[in-house]
Amino acid sequence: MAIAGAISQLAGLLGDRLVTSGAVLDQHGQNETYYPLTPPDAVGFPETTEEISAILKICNAETCPVVPYGAASSLEGQHLCTSGGISLDMGRMSNILKINAEDLNVVVQPGITRIRLNEELRATGLFFPIDPGADASIGGMAATRASGTTAVRYGTMRENILALEAVMADGTIIRTGSHARKSSTGYDLTHLLIGSEGTLGIITEVTLRLQGIPEAIKAATCRFASVEDAVNCVILTIQSGLPMARIELLDEMMVRGFNKYSGAGLPEEPHLFLEFHGTQAGVEEQSATFEEIAADYGAKGWETADTTEARNALWAMRHKSHYASAALGAGGHIWPTDVCVPISRLAEAVLQAQRDAVRLGLTSTIVGHVGDGNFHAGLSVDPNDPDEMARAEEFTSALAETALRLGGTVSGEHGVGLGKQKFMTAEHGPALAYMRAIKAGFDPSNILNPGKMLPAAN
Amino acid sequence: MAIAGAISQLAGLLGDRLVTSGAVLDQHGQNETYYPLTPPDAVGFPETTEEISAILKICNAETCPVVPYGAASSLEGQHLCTSGGISLDMGRMSNILKINAEDLNVVVQPGITRIRLNEELRATGLFFPIDPGADASIGGMAATRASGTTAVRYGTMRENILALEAVMADGTIIRTGSHARKSSTGYDLTHLLIGSEGTLGIITEVTLRLQGIPEAIKAATCRFASVEDAVNCVILTIQSGLPMARIELLDEMMVRGFNKYSGAGLPEEPHLFLEFHGTQAGVEEQSATFEEIAADYGAKGWETADTTEARNALWAMRHKSHYASAALGAGGHIWPTDVCVPISRLAEAVLQAQRDAVRLGLTSTIVGHVGDGNFHAGLSVDPNDPDEMARAEEFTSALAETALRLGGTVSGEHGVGLGKQKFMTAEHGPALAYMRAIKAGFDPSNILNPGKMLPAAN
Incomplete structure (x- = not known):
């Protein structure tokens, strides 16, 4: 009615x-x-x-x-x-409204996707760094607090939005933030809307910080005898303060998926995919420092992707991990889940996830933005197999519990939506009541994306 | 009663x-x-x-x-x-609760001050970078969204807090965030509490991100024939993507204040105080690039502070700007105000502030974290001179209006408190109602720092 x-x-x-x-x-x-x-x-x-x-x-x-x-x-x-x-x-609100090159920002409508945005920015020498893999819309990326492969260097959407325009439940149009790089005035409604998954307001305009395209970019790959060696290499790299632009882990199953889906022809061992940004000298210095650290963990097969084409091919393959994971199983579907843990607990979390997949008889890849402590398990499932789906759900719950036990979060970048609501009480405890108070104050009739993020109160 | x-x-x-x-x-x-x-x-x-x-x-x-x-x-x-x-x-809750060196974070109670925190951290090779000048408490810095000289490189409190514990108005204890570096689960209560000036909850524990102490640090100073040259040098430096650790502007009045208060013996011209962080090679590369840019704006008197002692002396002097500004006038008091504007409008804002001070017959210094577009005017006032106080208030209003006209904010780091409430409607417009809704939901009896930040509704 x-x-x-x-x-x-x-x-x-x-x-x-x-x-x-x-x-x-x-x-x-x-x-x-x-x-x-x-x-x-x-x-x-x-x-x-x-x-x-x-x-x-x-x-x-x-x-x-x-x-x-x-x-x-x-x-x-x-x-x-x-x-x-x-x-x-x-989709019809996908224009760039203003490129403020001199202030390193751009004002866009929410429907523009990140790839088109970067195409339009190319002539300015600037780029928008956040790269979640999919060609997501900027509004959606803001609403889910997206991040991806470059967050280890440039931060997530949280750190890269200066200002928002949003329409609130009753139709009120508000503006949050400003074009200044910081402010100490008022409650931080910008960050409140980022990651609110459409439940507090509809984002209608986003002012994004931009970065200068680095003078030099170098990508590289190497592999390790074990996931533990690869992860420990990542941990020491981050602890050393090396400003990695990308540092991605692929476990042996993920590599197998790429071989099957993309014909990658890689040895089926855990890999790190890397990228360094900086001046020419800086990139070489970073790369050499990383190689030294990696050697201590037995890294082998060091290969660099020096040309733009080689780099693009590497990341294009990486960005197909979703489909490559799906290709490994008979069901053809993927149940993707992600968690994020303190970097010191990363090896423990990844190894536990691999053990859980074996225990539950599931085909799962591990791939992740490990410099942030964030990784994905990609479960190959058949939605018509209720037993497999039940085991996938059990895996997801076990992984969430592992993340919380290690001081982390049940999602580093996918968000809550429908699937992670059941962990919200465990993660947020009494704070959940204050999230509900905000929702009730902003959207008293509960029309904005109802049934998402916040579990029903008991 | x-x-x-x-x-x-x-x-x-x-x-x-x-x-x-x-x-x-x-x-x-x-x-x-x-x-x-x-x-x-x-x-x-x-x-x-x-x-x-x-x-x-x-x-x-x-x-x-x-x-x-x-x-x-x-x-x-x-x-x-x-x-x-x-x-x-x-003051009795000022302990370090846990140093997680391997995760580059530390858990502290709110009463610890930033200088003591860094003293305690020294042996770990890590440091907490945010430096607002005063030896502020970490809880206060979180509550006011503080920043300071190093925010251009390391961000403000907004970017450097992973998690909080807070006690809410009715005594409920909540925890926000986690020890993971990012999360996509739930409304961002951490950022809502940061900068809430004690009006939403009492911060009782703060998990701070730490940085590795740079391999090399180099400080330097130079001066310019005009404020406009100095600011334009800053603008181009930031636009070039040079990762400045500090880039501080002092106008000629501020230099005069340091000469009077600290016997600095500096030529009374606009200065930039700089710091570079990185590897030895990186610092030299940054410094050389900066010198090239500065030369285009007629920089002179390039001096470096290579030793720790020389650097500390430089920044100790800089941090006394409050008292040095006060020393310039007969009244002995300082009315400090700050704004933040998009970097491209910085010269316009600074020059307007200087003109307004002259027009209103006020003694004012300009000093600021100009790499962020943030600067301070320090008005030397006598609180017992109502006419001078009225002119100081007029100056502050004019500066706030300038900042808003240029797309900025009425405070980059001091916050709202009592003095900036009158600008909240102009800056936030309809968004202010949503701030009030949060306050009403979190603190319905209005016991938490009442009368601060949010102006009374009409």
Whole structure:
């Protein structure tokens, strides 16, 4: 009833930019992982912030759920309309509004994807460093506090957003932050919205910090006799303060996946994929220091990717880990999960994850942004095999418990969405009540991505 | 009545650690700047988080204001009990709880000051980089989102806190964040508490990121014919991506202040004070690149401080800018104010501030962390001269308006406290209502530092 009432008013507002055809609903109900198809009741294609404000006024009055939709690359079902309602497709709000090269920032609409943004920035000599692998939308990356391969050097979305515009549940348009690099005035609403997964407001504009394209970039790979050696090499590298731009672990199963999916032809041993950024001299100095550390852990097969093409090929392969993991099993689907632990506990966490996968009879890869203590387990599953799915769920719970036991978090970058809600009490304890207080204050009718992130109160 | 009732119960709880003697009240009612003496009704000296929880339960039931007190170095009256009530002196909670050297972090109680923290860390080869000048307490630095001279390289408190423990208004103890370097789970309560100036919760434990002490450190100074040349040199340096560890501007008045207060014997022209961190080769490379840029703006008098002693002397002098500014005028007091603007607008903002001081017949220094676009005006004032105080207030308002006009913020690091509330609507607009919603949800009886940060709603 409420949803139907909202749809009829939204049709008046948006005309043919409110769509209820089955194909479009199905497209917006899909996801990259194991969650079932969850079509919304309608898809809206807004073109301006003011239009989103009008949409939210209608939906708030009608108590109709609204879920923002970017590139649909979220991995915990964040963009799925599990309570029905409106999927708000930001694809028509994907412009660069202003490149402030002299201030090293850019103002974009939320629908732009990171690859297109960097293409458009190329002529300026600047780039936006955050790279989660998928060609995610900037709005989605902000909403899920995304990070990825370069976060070890440049930080996550948390450190790279200066300011936001957002539309709140009742249609109020707010601006948070400023174009200054820091501020001490007022509560940090920018960071509150980053990672809020669309539950507190719809992000309609993002001001991103940019970096100068490094004078020199060097990528390299090497391999180790054991995951433990590889991880211990990472730990010492980070502890040494070496400013790694990328330092990615691939366990032997992940390498096997790349060999199968991409024909990588790599020896099936644990690998590190590396990148160094700096001046020419700085990069050589960093690389030499790393080689010394790695030698202590028995690194072999040191290979460098010196050209842009070779580097791009390396990272393109790395970014297909999701599909390469899926290719290892018969089910063809991937249950991706991630955790993040203090760097000193990384070896313990990775080895425990490998043991848990064996114990549960699961095919799992380990790949990760290990310089941050963040890694992924990619479980190859068949969603139609309830026993395997139950074991995958048991694995995920065991991994989450491991992360919490070691002082970490149940997700370093995928977020909570649907799948990690059951760990929120264990991770946040009494703080969860204060998250609920914020949600209740900002969205009293619970129309913004309802049923996500915060588990229902007992 | 309510305050008296709370004090009598707190006396039962704390015994002789609840103090109402005039000297102690006066000590806790003082401040470094122009706000009048504002003694609290009582001062509590808690020793544990659980004790603070018990204190807040009493004060919440009695609606008695509670204001945390660290090193009293705040510059906008944040620690003053302007509504009466209890000053909560954190001096007995100033221990290092755990140094996790292998994870590059440390867990401390809020009362420890940054200088003592770094003394205790020295043997580990690690340091805590944030340096606001004053020997502030870590809890106070977290609560005011402090930064200072090294923020251009290492970020502010915002980027350097991994986790917090806090006691909320009703006595609930929460933990935010984790010891992992990043997380995507839940609303970012860590960043919400950072910079909340004691209005949302009392910070009782802070996990800080640490840095390795650089292999090489080099400080240097140079001077310019005009502030505009100096600032343009800074702008190009930052735009070039040079990883400056410190880059501080002193205008000619500030230099005069140092000559008068510290016998610095410097030519009375605008100066930059610089520091480079890195490997030996990296520091020399950075320094040479900076010298090339500076030469284009007519830099002269290049001098390096190569020894630890020379460097310490340089920064010790710099950190006395507050007193050196005060020494320039007859009144002997300083009205310190700060703003932060996008780096491209820095010259415009600094020159406007200098013109405004002249127009209003005020003695003002300009000194700042210009690599961030952040600078201070230090007005020498006599609090007993109402006309001069009115002109100082006019200057502060004009500077805030300049910062907002240029896309910046009315405070880069001092915070809001009492003095900057009048600009909150202009800076935050409709977002202010969401800050108020958070305050109302977290502290419905308004006992936590009431009357600070958020201006009264109309």
